[in-house]
Every structure is written in structure tokens, then in C-alpha cells.
Amino acid sequence: MKKLSSFLKPYWLLIILALSLMIVELGVELLQPLFIAKIIDDGILQKDLSVVIKWGSVMVGLSVFSFLGGIVNSFTASHVSQSFGHDVRKSLFGKIQAFSFANLNNIPTSSLITRMTNDVTQLQNTIFMGLRIMARAPLIVIGGAIMAIAVDLKLSLVLVISIPVLVFFLGWVMKRAANLFKLVQKKLDNVNGVMRENLIGMRLIKAFLRKEHEIGRFDDANEELKRKTVSSLRLIETTMPVLMLVMNVAILIILWLGSEFITTGDIQVGEVVAIVNYATRIAASLSVFSWLIMVISRAKASAERVTEIFETPIDIDEGKAESKSGAVNGGGIKFLDVSFRYPGTETPILKNLTFSIDPGESLAIIGATGSGKTSLFQLIPRLYEVESGSIQIDGQDLKDIPLNSLRNRIGYVPQEALLFSGTIKNNVAWGKEGASVEEIMAAAMHAQVHETVMKLPKQYETQLGQKGVNLSGGQKQRLSIARALVRKPKILLLDDSTSALDLKTESKLLAALKDYTCTTLIITQKISTAMEADKILLLESGQVLALGKHQDLMQTSDLYRKIVRSQFGEEGISLESKNISR
Numbered sequence: 001m002k003k004l005s006s007f008l009k010p011y012w013l014l015i016i017l018a019l020s021l022m023i024v025e026l027g028v029e030l031l032q033p034l035f036i037a038k039i040i041d042d043g044i045l046q047k048d049l050s051v052v053i054k055w056g057s058v059m060v061g062l063s064v065f066s067f068l069g070g071i072v073n074s075f076t077a078s079h080v081s082q083s084f085g086h087d088v089r090k091s092l093f094g095k096i097q098a099f100s101f102a103n104l105n106n107i108p109t110s111s112l113i114t115r116m117t118n119d120v121t122q123l124q125n126t127i128f129m130g131l132r133i134m135a136r137a138p139l140i141v142i143g144g145a146i147m148a149i150a151v152d153l154k155l156s157l158v159l160v161i162s163i164p165v166l167v168f169f170l171g172w173v174m175k176r177a178a179n180l181f182k183l184v185q186k187k188l189d190n191v192n193g194v195m196r197e198n199l200i201g202m203r204l205i206k207a208f209l210r211k212e213h214e215i216g217r218f219d220d221a222n223e224e225l226k227r228k229t230v231s232s233l234r235l236i237e238t239t240m241p242v243l244m245l246v247m248n249v250a251i252l253i254i255l256w257l258g259s260e261f262i263t264t265g266d267i268q269v270g271e272v273v274a275i276v277n278y279a280t281r282i283a284a285s286l287s288v289f290s291w292l293i294m295v296i297s298r299a300k301a302s303a304e305r306v307t308e309i310f311e312t313p314i315d316i317d318e319g320k321a322e323s324k325s326g327a328v329n330g331g332g333i334k335f336l337d338v339s340f341r342y343p344g345t346e347t348p349i350l351k352n353l354t355f356s357i358d359p360g361e362s363l364a365i366i367g368a369t370g371s372g373k374t375s376l377f378q379l380i381p382r383l384y385e386v387e388s389g390s391i392q393i394d395g396q397d398l399k400d401i402p403l404n405s406l407r408n409r410i411g412y413v414p415q416e417a418l419l420f421s422g423t424i425k426n427n428v429a430w431g432k433e434g435a436s437v438e439e440i441m442a443a444a445m446h447a448q449v450h451e452t453v454m455k456l457p458k459q460y461e462t463q464l465g466q467k468g469v470n471l472s473g474g475q476k477q478r479l480s481i482a483r484a485l486v487r488k489p490k491i492l493l494l495d496d497s498t499s500a501l502d503l504k505t506e507s508k509l510l511a512a513l514k515d516y517t518c519t520t521l522i523i524t525q526k527i528s529t530a531m532e533a534d535k536i537l538l539l540e541s542g543q544v545l546a547l548g549k550h551q552d553l554m555q556t557s558d559l560y561r562k563i564v565r566s567q568f569g570e571e572g573i574s575l576e577s578k579n580i581s582r
């Protein structure tokens, strides 16, 4: 919460201005009953028109002043609340960008979206209301009670007793409602989650005719949201009748006691009218409380959810920024007894991996699905931390290299070719800040996508839809490779990134990669691709089963031979054997 309030600091002068203007409005409102009492007691009852005109004019003058103050207050409140929302969203976005995958695993994407949008909007609206009208209700209650006491203490005792009872009751309701609204926001996360999955998987849903099923899933989430919201609102709606009942009884008692005191001459008619007037204003303000409780409880729940993001510790430290030697030069990689498991899980994914790749060398990684190939890749740019052992690049432990300089030298092409909406040019240039047109084209040529792009009507200026929806799988893969190559990486990680390419294009691409003086790690299922690499690593259940050149593995590894046989058949094996014996 402290972090959230710090977002208001830059606007403290405007906040003071808005609150002062609100107090002016309030002061005018609280003075009105006194003027009315004066007009009744000294003007109407004494038949003195000049008193009526005098206090009437004062009332009108102050009302105009208060009206102008209200307008300026409104402008200021909008500016402060909108700026607050803007700053919080910006800061949240920055924090989420810094999240590690372990952090992201803990808070679902849909919840992050709800927190950045709906939760921040709730806070923004609460601040606007707070500066514009929210504080009015409690201040009218307190101010009204003080003014009533100033008019007559005996008659105001009714208010002095009933108000604290109601405040206690409201506090209890607010606490309960905040917890309920936290659940409501969670249900909203679920609705957003189903919605998001549906929009992403629309093609699949249509192809599998799962529309009805998905509508049902959405209905369930939507129904849950409605149910939780209604039960939260019900609690709040019960407050209004309780408040009104207590206050109306209080007003009746004031009227009854007031008439008694007038007959005994203890109080004047105007004073009773003033106290009743204050009591009615207090009752009206208390009725606003049920609405206020809803706004504040929701804001409290939202504030907790937003604060949770700000307070989430980033579990990958940014590396030793001061380390002078912390740069990637050659790109040689050493895995030394590396073990790894995903945070919060029991099963070890990688077990005691030890191998090395010299600068500029290429290593193909093959292995069954789920054997840990992608997990191994993710350790190199430190998307996850090793559990034990260490990874060295150019002889330095990864943790001694500042994260930025490490990632700057890595070109990572993930399994799923993810592109962004925008032009092809921008998508390739995304890999390197300020890449020139020549650099973009060179990268595209090496990635074997230049010719395809040149055939498009707008060539590099062609707009891609969301996630590159208007491209084929192979085109997307090659553009993602171009995006990695434009960085001129020292380490290139290709995670099954050539799976959608035909053999001819793939072999041209692999040949073109030789122009880049970088260490290349390539995950592949194809032996033909693996054979192009300097070394092949066969991974099995997170362990190195075999490592060496194709010919070595053909001799030493049964599993490797089996894979080759499954892809090339017996003929392929015998051809290989002849090649080796020659």
C-alpha cells in the first residue's frame, strides 16, 4: 500500500488544492442551517425583512463561491486520478517486464491483465471520488455533529450516541466487503482467462466444432462472477436500511425532545430547526456511505492485488553490473554438473549435465519429447536459474555477467514463432534497436525469407496481423530466425525452429548460418539437420546419453542408431556404415 500511495506524491499540491476546495464547499453547506436559523429567529419571527435580505444574500453569495470551487475541484480531481492511473499502469508494466518465468508462473496472465486494467481503474475512480465527494460524507457527519453540539449540546446527545454506533457497524461491513470483492476480482480474472484462451484458440475451436463447449465454459465463469458480485452487493445493500432506520429514529427523538424544550423555554424554534437540519444532512451523508463502502472495499481489494505485483520479488538478480569482465565475447559455453527443476515442482528436469561447446562451434541437441531440450535452452539466457552446478560462458559464470549484456549477445528463436502486429520490417528490426534497412535485409536473406518477402505486394512494409496470423508456419519461423540474426548474436539458440521448412530451404539456411561467427545450438528432431552440426548431444530424461560427431554416435549409441534407422531406414544405416569404414 505504501508503494501505491507514493504514486500520489508528485501531485500533493493539487491534492491539497482539491481537498481545500472540497472543504470550502462543505463549510458553505454546514453554515446554511445557521443562516436559516438566523432568518427564522431574527427575521421571520421578529418580522424584520432587512435581516431576511441580509442573511439571504450571504447564503446566495456563498453558494456561488462554493459552486465555482466545485468546478475547479472537479478539474483537479480528474487530473490527479488520471495521472495516478497512468503512472501506476506504467510502473506495473515495467515490473511485469522484469518478472522471471518463475514469477509469471505464480500469477496467471489473465490476472495480470485484470490487475493492470480493471484494478487500476477501480483505484483511479476511487481517488477521483475521494478528491471530489468521498470525504464530504464523513466530514458532513463529523462537521454536522460538531455544529449541532455548538447549537445545543443537550438536544445533540442523540446524535452523539447514534453516530459512533453506526460508524462501528459500517467499519465491520467494510472489512467483510473488502474480502468479498477480492473474490469478485478473482472471478473477473477467470472470465478474462476464458476469454483470452478463446480469442487465441479461435481457429482450433472452429475446426473442432467446440463453440458450444466454449460458450458453456464462458457461461460458467460469467455466472460465477455474477454470483459473487451479487452476494457482495447484497451485504452492502443491507447497510442502507439499517443506517436510515437509526437516523430516522434519532430525528424523531430530536423533534420530540425539541418540542419539550421549546415549551420549557430552554431552546428557540430556529435552533431546533437547525439541529433537525444537521441531523437530516447527516442521515443523507450516511446513506451515501453504503455506496462509499462499496467503492472503498473494491478499491481496497484492488489495491492489495496491485501491491502484490509491486511487492513480488524478482528471483533473478540482474547480475553483477560492476563486473568488468562480464561480457560475452567468443560465445564458448560450458555446462558443469548442471541440474534443474522448475520452481515449485518436485521432478528434476535436467540432471548433472556436463558438456562444452567451443566458440563458433555448432551443437545439435536431439532427444525424445519432454527430455528437457527447451529447458536446457532456457537456462542459457537465464530465463530460469540452475538449481545446482554452473553454466559458464567464455569462462565466466553466467551469474557474473550482467543480464543485459548476456541477453544482448544471444539470438533466441523459440519453438513457437511469435511475431507481433506491425510491418515485417519492424518485426525483424525488433531484434535490434535501430537496425538499418541493409541489416534487416541481410538477416532476412540469411534466414531464407527475403525472396518470399519481396514477392508480397508491400514487401517489407507488409502489415502482419496479430501474432503474424497472415503468414505460413514456415514463413513465421524464418522471420523469427531473421529477427534473431539481425542482432548478430554470439550465441544462437534455435529451438526446433526449422521444423516447418522443406529440406532444401533448411539446408540453405544452415549453410547461411555458417557466415555468422556465433556458437549455435540447435534443437531438432531431424537427423539430417543434426548431421550438419559439429557435435550432436543426445538427451534422454534430462541426462546426456551421448555426445560427439554423427559417426561417433553411430558407433557408440544404440538409441542414436535407432533414431537414424527410424528416419533413414536400414538402407540409410548401411550407407552410413560404409561411409564410416571408408
Ligand SMILES: Nc1ncnc2c1ncn2[C@@H]1O[C@H](COP(=O)(O)OP(=O)(O)OP(=O)(O)O)[C@@H](O)[C@H]1O
Binding pocket: 105, 342, 345, 349, 367, 368, 369, 370, 371, 372, 373, 374, 375, 376, 415
Ligand atoms: N513451466 C514449466 N513448469 C513445470 N514443468 C515444466 C515447465 N515447462 C516444461 N516442464 C516440464 O519439463 C519437462 C521437459 O520439458 P521441455 O519443454 O524442456 O522438453 P523438450 O525436450 O523441449 O520437449 P519437446 O521436444 O516436446 O519440446 C517436461 O516434462 C515438462 O512437462
